[in-house]
Amino acid sequence: MKHVVWWWLWLVVVTVALAAADANGSQKYEKQPSSLEFQFADKEDAAAAAAAPELMVGLTLIDSAASKGAVCLDGTLPGYHLHGGYGSGANSWLIQLEGGGWCNTIKNCVFRKTTRRGSSKYMEKQLPFTGLLSNKPQQNPDFFNWNRVKLRYCDGASFSGDSQNEAAQLQFRGQRIWLAAMDELMSKGMQKADKAFLSGCSAGGLASILHCDEFRDMFPETTTVKCLSDAGMFLDATDVSGGHTLRNFYAGVVSLQEVQKNLPKTCLDHLDPTSCFFPQNLVANVKTPMFLLNAAYDAWQVQASLAPRSADPHGEWNECKGNYALCNSSQIQFLQDFRNQMLNAVSDFSKSNKNGLFINSCFAHCQSERQDTWFADDSPLLGNRAIAVSVGDWYFDRVPVKAIDCAYPCDNTCHNLMSK
Numbered sequence: 001m002k003h004v005v006w007w008w009l010w011l012v013v014v015t016v017a018l019a020a021a022d023a024n025g026s027q028k029y030e031k032q033p034s035s036l037e038f039q040f041a042d043k044e045d046a047a048a049a050a051a052a053p054e055l056m057v058g059l060t061l062i063d064s065a066a067s068k069g070a071v072c073l074d075g076t077l078p079g080y081h082l083h084g085g086y087g088s089g090a091n092s093w094l095i096q097l098e099g100g101g102w103c104n105t106i107k108n109c110v111f112r113k114t115t116r117r118g119s120s121k122y123m124e125k126q127l128p129f130t131g132l133l134s135n136k137p138q139q140n141p142d143f144f145n146w147n148r149v150k151l152r153y154c155d156g157a158s159f160s161g162d163s164q165n166e167a168a169q170l171q172f173r174g175q176r177i178w179l180a181a182m183d184e185l186m187s188k189g190m191q192k193a194d195k196a197f198l199s200g201c202s203a204g205g206l207a208s209i210l211h212c213d214e215f216r217d218m219f220p221e222t223t224t225v226k227c228l229s230d231a232g233m234f235l236d237a238t239d240v241s242g243g244h245t246l247r248n249f250y251a252g253v254v255s256l257q258e259v260q261k262n263l264p265k266t267c268l269d270h271l272d273p274t275s276c277f278f279p280q281n282l283v284a285n286v287k288t289p290m291f292l293l294n295a296a297y298d299a300w301q302v303q304a305s306l307a308p309r310s311a312d313p314h315g316e317w318n319e320c321k322g323n324y325a326l327c328n329s330s331q332i333q334f335l336q337d338f339r340n341q342m343l344n345a346v347s348d349f350s351k352s353n354k355n356g357l358f359i360n361s362c363f364a365h366c367q368s369e370r371q372d373t374w375f376a377d378d379s380p381l382l383g384n385r386a387i388a389v390s391v392g393d394w395y396f397d398r399v400p401v402k403a404i405d406c407a408y409p410c411d412n413t414c415h416n417l418m419s420k
């Protein structure tokens with residue numbers, strides 16, 4: 001119930017922002033896709049913090065990053081939160097790349113400098129570690145005693161850009177931040193890792209896909225290295241008006257931040273850079289074992305990519321996208337088509353034995369960092385296994401995990417962000 005309330009608050013904020021944009025045009029509209037994610041994360045953090053006393057972990061700024069030009073949008077130092085491992089987890093390292101949308105224009109990147117997504121000046125000095133970051137075995141059975149790191153996101157291009165705009169005093173240094181952070185963690189003991197696991201949700205889930213093989217190459221062959229992308233399967237989909245909202249947005253992110261410099265050559269040799277920022281054109285070619293965790297009806301994508309206000313000027317999707325029980329049959333069919341695109345996008349990927357999948361038919365976004373979806377008495381299940389168990393079984397090669405749900409509405413274990 002609490003989540004439903006937060007969802008509605010969030011929706012109201014989004015709707016107000018969009019209405020303002022429609023009335024006025026530029027600034028509010030342009031920063032909208034990233035604003036969506038700000039609100040989402042804020043509300044979830046607040047909801048989680050209210051629920052139970054949790055492990056709070058302090059922010060460390062990366063001093064060595066400055067000399068490498070590895071800085072946030074506003075030039076401040078990047079940062080991370082690290083909670084040390086012990087016992088059987090003492091030499092195991094889990095990295096979680098924070099998400100939070102992207103910025104695609106000078107204007108909305110300048111706005112982002114005034115937030116924690118673009119400047120460490122505004123980052124929380126400590127964050128709760130829940131879900132796969134939890135230190136409690138009953139909340140996080142396989143990774144609780146690992147070294148667990150949350151790397152903050154302050155570049156606006158999924159840790160992958162490398163350029164600057166002097167006139168606007170913007171640094172686009174996602175790739176450098178990624179590398180400087182890994183250097184720092186290596187010096188803090190990660191170089192001795194026998195197991196390493198790169199994860200991330202949303203824009204961080206995309207980053208996990210983009211950086212997975214680079215991460216693998218930082219370790220000796222004797223280290224077990226795998227990656228998890230949670231809610232990172234952003235599809236190059238047609239929106240409800242027949243346009244390409246997310247593709248147009250990504251084109252701005254990629255060109256402004258010169259992301260193409262860091263995209264895989266195996267993709268760029270046959271597709272344009274914007275296409276190579278879409279995971280559907282990347283995942284089958286990632287060499288390192290990877291797990292894709294995604295809701296087939298990803299709530300963020302429904303809201304921001306499929307039926308944003310700009311593609312639905314008369315608000316015909318407002319009721320449906322806020323409460324899918326109110327969708328009519330043609331809207332449900334549209335969402336089922338989206339699920340089919342999702343399944344097509346992971347089909348080659350899923351053929352490889354090394355990979356894992358958990359694609360549930362829920363209206364959710366980011367299921368690994370929230371305790372209620374990662375591992376709880378009533379958390380989402382596929383094949384009777386919770387997400388934490390599925391990811392752990394796959395990571396430790398206990399059993400293969402290739403779990404794809406039947407189509408909506410067959411799953412009654414979902415924690416949907418929209419009310420039923």
Ligand SMILES: *[C@@H]1O[C@H](CO)[C@@H](O)[C@H](O)[C@H]1NC(C)=O
Pocket residue numbers: 023024
């Ligand atoms: C748009 O914004 C400008 C400045 O922020 C304001 O002066 C103007 O009245 C706004 N226009 C509308 C239609 O709201």
Ligand SMILES: *[C@@H]1O[C@H](CO)[C@@H](O)[C@H](O)[C@H]1NC(C)=O
Pocket residue numbers: 316317328329330331
């Ligand atoms: C569903 O709703 C949309 C938007 O209001 C409308 O255009 C469409 O005709 C409706 N479809 C059915 C089958 O009622």
